[in-house]
Amino acid sequence: MSEQEQLRIGVMTSGGDAPGMNAAVRAVVRTGISRGCQVFAIYEGYEGMIRGGNLIRPLSWDDVGGILHKGGTVIGTARSTGFRTREGRREAAANLLAHGIDRLVVIGGDGSLTGANLFRQEWPELIQELVAEGRISAAVAARHPFLGIVGIVGSIDNDFSGTDMTIGADTALHRITEAIDAIGSTAASHQRTFVIEVMGRNCGYLALMGAISGGADWVFIPENPPEMEDWQSHICEVLRKGRASGRRDSIVVVAEGARDRQGNPITSQEIKHLLEERLGEDTRVTILGHVQRGGAPSAFDRWMSTLLGHTAVLELISTTPEREPHLIGIRENRVTRVPLMRCVTDSRAVTEAVTAQRYEQAMELRGRSFGESFRTFGTLVQPQPQPLQNGERRLNLAILHSGGPAPGMNTAVRVAVRVAADHGHRVIGVRNGFQGLIHEDLFDMDWMSVSGWATLGGAELGTNRHIPEGSDLYQIARTIENHKIDGILMIGGWAGYQTCHRLYSERHIFPAFNIPMICLPASINNNLPGSELSIGSDTALNNIVQSIDRIKQSAVASRRCFVVEVMGRDCGYLALMSGLASGAERSYMPEKGITLKDLQEDLEEMCYWFGRGKRLSLMIRNERANPIYTTGFICSLFEEEGGSLFEVRQAILGHLQQGGDPSPFDRIQATRLAVRCVEYLIEQGRNEETEGSFIGYKNGKMQIFKLEDMPRMMDAAHARPRDQWWMALDSVSHDLNHRMDHKQA
Template sequence: MTKRIGVMTSGGDSPGMNGSVRAVVRTTLNSGCEAFAILEGYDGLVNNMIKKMEWADVRGFQSEGGTLIGTARCAEFRERNGRLRGAKNLITHGINGLVICGGDGSLTGADTFRKEWPGLLSELVAAKEITQEQQDEFSFLNIVGLVGSIDNDFADTDATIGCYSSLGKICESLDTIDSTASSHQRAFVIEVMGRHCGWLGLMAGHRKLGKRKTVVIVAEGAHDEDLKHISPTMVKDVLAGAPLKLDTRITTLGHLQRGGSPCAYDRQLSTLQGVEAVKAVLAAKPGDPSYFISIIENKIVKKPLLEAVASTLKLAEAIKAKDFEKAIELRGPEFAEYYEAYKITTATDQPGLKLPENKRMNIAIINVGAPAGGMNSATRSAVAYCLARGHTPWAIHNGFPGLVRHHRDKPEGSVRKLDWLEVDCWISKGGSEIGTNRDMPSNVGLFATADCFREWKFDALFIVGGFEAYTALSEMRAARKEFPPFRIPMVLLPATISNNVPGTEYSVGSDTCLNALVSYCDAVKQSASASRRRVFVVETQGGKSGYIATMAGLAIGALAVYTPEEGIDLQTLARDIQHLRESFATDRGQTRAGKLILNSEHASATYTTQLIANIIKEESKGRFESRHAIPGHFQQGVTPSPMDRVRAVRLAVKCMQRLEAYVGRTGEEIMADENAYAVIGIKGASVVFGSMAELEQETNWKDRRPVSEAWLANKKIVDDLSGRPQVP
């Protein structure tokens, strides 16, 4: 029997839902099955609003906010009779698999529906609504859930579809409000969504606490330890009253947080989870539980839905019982770490955190390589942690060249202490406030670099940067036997738009780059759509790694992606041109018909972006047009994305704790410990510290990237969802 799979969005809409619908529909069709959309959520299920979906029906869905197949509240589905009608409608359409994207209430209802399914079918047979043959044929219904919610309030997943888009809207609003707050020395109380989950408030709260302004973020479901509701007005009264007497304003962001085009991360997440959901439906057997698709750190995971629902309910019960430690534990390790990082890095005057004098360190902080969004967030968090613990943070300005050029007699040299007032406002700034440089110790002299380390008595080094920073760490580790000043713990936090540092699947700055590139591509695609018969070839940055091109292609629905890992040849170009001819021939004037090809800057030395566009134009024989576009350094972005900010904070704190663990160790002990020279990274479902001694063996030094790249599997997903034929 051909499997027919339905997709439905339910509950409150969230940015990214449309990406999941597109992924489910096209993966279903690619699998040789038939796809259906249940319009208007459970209301459409009960009232038979079910539409068969074809490939072109979901073209361009990723860039659209809300849900294009609709969602509606449905009191009827809460009653058994409503679920009975829903079951009949599915059987009438021959649907035996269902993917539902919604919040906890929607997914709880889905699991109830699945458990009742055998009984519902028996009732329908008894009432002669369906035949015995139909009951036998559809004896079990497999349901897979995708969590779509801006609140990020579901257990057993680090992120829900839409939460980072919503966080982006909050941060954008706070950036705007912050300038007014500083200008007038005002206090602002900002109410954000989140119901009974404080994720949005916590993530946004990594941002503002300064001297000229006070910004307090209140989740709409906030309460005190006695479970009494805390309203924005109550907070305003405290700030405006004695003794503070601050000029205070209230701003409620409301549904502004829910709308608009989804960010790059939500487009990627919804697409990858939609693909995995269809795989789960197709692999299901009678008796299997319902599953939902989650993400833990950087890994897409299939988990039992009922267990996650139970954990979500336990969280609410823990809050009701005033067991707040248990509630934080149930939110998962990532949330707990963010919460602890927030507490440490928002105020430096915390006597309880201070270490004894003999355990305090001189910690040097340096940025190496090209600028990347989130570098300043990492630096600020490292400084805040140092000050809270009693360490002395030394900023090395302008990389290793700045270090060796420094002279003590200059009052404002390239090496100086950082204080809280200086760094507090850095979290929302792009680039690098302490300056960054591509030169490595070998370029400026290992002896000179080591001599500066000795002169300044550095006890530890915190490096933020890309592949140049990785190479610098490798050089100093190799030179530690010859140069004793390098016998100190060193840790690298990868920060580069290219995401090409070994030891991690995610580099700070790559998300900011993807957001900038996706915005650029949306504009280009709109132009291509308006012209109907036009394709754009867009050049992406990324060095000799195709990560940026591939993940952007996943987010925008690129027709093809060219990467350095695969290269380009005439056969590939010929195949893609033929695919373009066929695609334009079947468009029939539909909307969202613009087509994009992404070309990574080093995919080929011969086939440049402009040449590819010219070849396509020549071979089109006037049937369609071709243009090229090069966004260049626009891709570095201006303001760091929320994900780059919050991950930079969390990872920087973990790096400081790692360096702190070496207090009291001698140079000889550190030299003998390969783990003293490490890279922090997100690998699969874990945050890990990789030893440089091991990582160097996993490095493709010639192409400046890891030997094994975890994202490569996504390249096939881009091709599959674009309908791109494969070269034999």
Template sequence: MPSSPYFVPLGRSHGKPLDGTSSTPLASLVHGVSFQSIIAPDEDLFRIVLNFYLDLGFRELLVYDRRDRSALAHTDHCLDSVRESWLYSSGAQSHDGQNATIKLRLVPSVHKPDALAEMERERDWRGQTAALVLYTPYIDLVIQLLEKHHVLYQALPSDTQPVEVYAHDPVGTLLGFTCKSNPFASATPPPLKLADSAVLTEHLAVAAVAAVSTSDDAPPHKKKIGIITSGGDAPGMNGAVRAVVRAAISKGCVPFAIYEGYEGLVRGGDMIKQMGWLDVRGWLSEGGTLIGTARCASFRERWGRLESAKNMIVNGIDALIVCGGDGSLTGADLFRAEWPSLLDELVSTGKLTREQTAGYQHLTIVGLVGSIDNDMSSTDATIGAFSSLTRICQSVDYIDATALSHSRAFVVEVMGRHCGWLALMAGIATGADYVFIPEQPPSAQHWGDEICAIVDAHRKKGKRKTIVIVAEGAIDDQLNPITAEDVKNLLVKRLELDTRITTLGHVQRGGSAVAFDRLLSTLQGFDAVDAVLESTPETPSPMVCINENKISRKPLVESVLMTKSVATAIQSKDFKTAMQLRDTEFEEYWRAFGAINNIDDETTKLPEAERLKIAIINIGAPAGGMNAATRAATCYCLSRGHKPYAIHNGFSGLVRHNSVRELNWLDVENWVTRGGSEIGTNRNLPDIDLGMVAYYFQKHEFDGLMIVGGFEAFMSLYQLEEARTFYPAFRIPMVCLPATISNNVPGTEYSVGSDTCLNSLVDYCDVIKQSASATRRRVFVVEVQGGKSGYVATYAGLCVGALAVYTPEEGINLTMLENDLRCLDQNFAHDSGQNRGGKLFLRNEKSSKVFTTELIADIIREEAKGRYDARTANPGHLQQGGIPSPMDRLRATRLAVKCVQFMEQHQADREHNAEDTAAVIGIRGAKVVFSSVKFLHDHETELENRRPRNGFWSKLKQVSEVLSGREWVSEQP
């Protein structure tokens, strides 16, 4: 990067119209004139110069790269060039319909320019060197652009009435801008109209908005927002940075990345960098944090925070979004509290003037929680937690095979020094025999007896393997540490088991973020920018959270204090309070784990008269997590003394073969990790023979029914509820547990199997994008499943950064395709050869009968005129996934347990034929709810389209379009 203080690289931002009434971008600012050859000495400067001219409206149409044999080469290139780009501007015609003006060459042997730093404002630059003269009818906008990026210029004949403007590009080439008809151009461009001009770079549009917009609500100045990642790295942090950068640009703000955590804030200088639109391209699929993180002792000292405040003001930053753990967020809030006194000290010591600090009297802080431990109270999940859990479950799944083969025991140590979330969730998701967590420690005197009793009981039932999960912070109730070595020695000595230890270590932090963490980081990063803009000096610093399925904000200080209270409660041996201070899900999962894992505990069983016969059936297409739900319901039934029955192969299996079988613990023990449906499933509804279905219900004397499946399961429950008038056998509590990759069941915002589907799609699309970016100029149109529900396409588009997403709710039309092709053209026009540049279109399989996946790809190829290519990709049934994701295993377990509890609670209502005894369990907003199937069917369902009315995912479509850069084309008439 050049050392000149007079040039700031031109970044990308999401453009808005000049007149504030239309999203149509401006025409090229300048029109080409004469030929000029420019030399850059290194790759960084080459890219900066290229972006400089692209921001002025030039297009890169001819590229030669000696390192890329597939690149388009011209015949008269200089042999000493490593890379060349030919830049054109609209104007005079040449052999290819454009006017060639600039050849940019990369020649590493050239000495880097340093003349810019020594420029004198008073000297007339026109006499120093030959100038490249450019014509523009908008000389004022050129000045605004140059001033915005601190580029020195000379206006002639005067600053008040400029006719000509001279400035230097990043390598010192003198540029002249004139509004006079250019004598070097073969054609003078016609006057341009703001409302219908053709092409403009995003950065110029944003600069022009602030200058000429007459909107009453236009902000007086651009908000400058810093994003920082601090503490331990976590998968998904890059997604949060990407979302903050692009959301900030789209909302008219200026984003800055602060590298190396708080260390970068203290050091300043090159550690604080303004970010452009393309700077974060491809970051969704990257693990860790690309802007770095580091422990910073100096920020804990006042002098370090003083330097940080100075660096923020020097860069004009007055808002900070911090992604990190409780320590990082605590430091951020302390920084805000001290801010006024820090400014006073900076002024009193002469480091800053009163004028410099005048506009920065208030510091805005917004927190995003990035932590693999999921140790922050007030939120159900932190960025990176589910990615880490996925790594743990994958490792234990692999260990499982060895343990089963050798009839071994494995003790697996996972992270969690102060929080047992990873250990508990991994225990449930992998079917572990026992878990040790700090919030619920076992008795110091009896924990050995307890674990041995459970493991021995499981072995006597026929289980060949033993898995014990130990959090690294595990303790007993006297606060004595419990290590993996302690557990191993116990199992070897007391049970004589061949026992091994596996410590996963930092592999738990590695890899790309899973779909949920990409989605969570994206939505929270997007909301964080809104939180900054909505903040006032009186507003407490917010922390962006998620509760059940809803993004929300909580006071940062209260959340941090509540989190620290957990450790305090543990140290004071108040373990009940420690559990209550975790999120509500945590305690539920702990109780569920105990219920499904210790089925021989007679104290949990109901009296004989209250024990039930509960049937479980799978209906519809298979989905990841169906088996986990069946296993959890079975184990919970056994722990309560109920009898669980599996109806094999759906209602057709029941009617034709009376395929009903009582389940035992060993039958389902290994089902938690299995995909598909072990008891079989199909799409037949009970109306194939309602009378026979009722006959078998009466024959087996079922007291409750759990239907696991998608829209067919929903309709099956509705038919059974409607038939209660004629068939008393159906007057039992019945509940539908939604399980479908399409997530199209009314009454819930989450269906078991949808997360597994999204993970499979993310993995598939990452590979596709890699192929597309390797060839640089390729677009993939990917067809995704989902029926007539746009959930999968919308969420997958957010998770993979798709350029365009087509859903059945919105459909596809010619105008939409035309706008998307224009957006695609601009993306390739601004592509400066960076990697990770693969571009994706996602099309739901039912989006349009006419505009098929193949047709869209053909249209793209035809309109590209050879500038880029298009291919199709169809993952098909790969989207159903193989091994269910940990989230689907966990939520299937939790919801299945709640379904059985629902049947227990509504036994007294069965004779009254109450509507609410036939319900759909679902997650809505921040709650788990049971909704009457009749109400949902009559009021919240589009039966012809097999989906809920007003799908909640439609609200996320705008977020996807903003972050992909598609929003402005979508708004065009």
């Protein structure tokens, strides 16, 4: 493509900053370069577009190296009143044309994206005005007849329709959850009450999900104010009963835009005074403020933003004057393209509904999962469960783990226990997995027995990978009969799935197994059928990415290659996604294996770039990528052949990937799945013929599958699902981390 024909793309960040914006900018630049385009950064948002000059300049491949892990936006952002005027937009058009730019990636919020669409609509007229003024020639105008735009939402509030998550929301939720966890420990020590104010304006996502993740006792959100007129007395009564039942602390989360049914603001200070006056509580207020948008982005915000930026460039390359602009978003791990202005209109409809006090409509517009989460939270914060409904049989439901420990297991148990108890059923805890059923190591679990479990990592019930066989099955059947168990919830990994399938298959021999059982996916390896993400995998990914950040800081002081070994068994999810989120040059995975040719190509590329000033190279290796080409072997090979060009170090992360408190995503996912599992067991408990099942999120929605279908959905020999959605992302990682220069040299 000649210089005159070369597509020139501008990328800008506008409005409030959000962690993950830099990952999107990096993806736009490198994808554009790899597709033969020239990419320009427009510094300081629309203000930079109006001022022009040095605020619009080209970015090279290396210019966006080392920004993936940084918070904020390296190209700056600003509010621009000038762009709201036609004169300002005409000046912006002139500055873009001075660089030959007629394609824009706009990363921002509602106002930024609306402004971009207006700019696109006015473009032909603005161009003609510039021709009439003599500022551009007719030939220039002819070469740039239309402006192509694509939008990506950067907003920590997660307040935009058309995408499940906006850039920065997951990171903000991490900050909020970390704060609630930290405050919870000091609150319990002193038996205090804390009121925590979070951001959100007209969107209660951060407040609600932060409250669920942090195990808070009450939440105020803009979309659903307290329904009762004297809500002050109600909240005080609930918190009083909670203390009476044994809670040592109370945590109330307030969204900054919270209000009552009459539209009057509900402030954190108002709640503080209320609780002090009516309960005599020692109450403190913590306003998290801008700490919520600061700091390094989470693993999710890195890989999601990378995918959005990559797709945005592909969209711009193929755009036409007739094609309406699109928003690039994400739905259940899949990148989507949705008409931009439809998303803007739908987003504003929620704000309008809240302002007009149409709260039922506001909740409906937020989506079904948001409403379900709010109702679930209402159940979890009750001081005691509701009594059993008249005429309904009380069920004995057993809960256990199996497989390796995964962060989020305890969250799922807490939710399952409280939801089952709130329906009036008995919950039996089983210690140490199916071994507990073999040895009758069982105990009753009540409402307060899981207090504080929402935030705990590990597995308080204990777990192991033992798969029962032979006489073990007889002992399990006896235990089920002796304790009159009516249903089993297994929260765990592949060993648990195999065992439940075995019990289901042996029903014709052991009638005791003819009870409903359901498997909830919990495994850091993300290797389970029927679910695109298992509980614990997001936490493990964050642990890996945080470790790699530290490794990279130590490596850039000298020329080094790091080979980082991660877990995953025979599933490459952690290797591939951590590579995408950290900017690794290569992810070695069991699905693709490792060949000597792969190692030779990687070595040649490293030598080429280290010889031209490169300071860091990063390789991620799954623990079972190849039995011969081990991490140690690869390090030795690179060290020997690299000579004096670079040093080589290995980092085997080991079990730190399984440790730590669960991420907000894992807590929320565990909550939603546990609620549905308990509901399923209760529904099945009413039937004479029961089923064995497993649950997960698949193709954008929660689904329940039959255990008999498990063999066809799994590659049993390698203990991984046949459908691995993430494998399609390997090409994206390659595009963004392997420049073609050395192959052309």
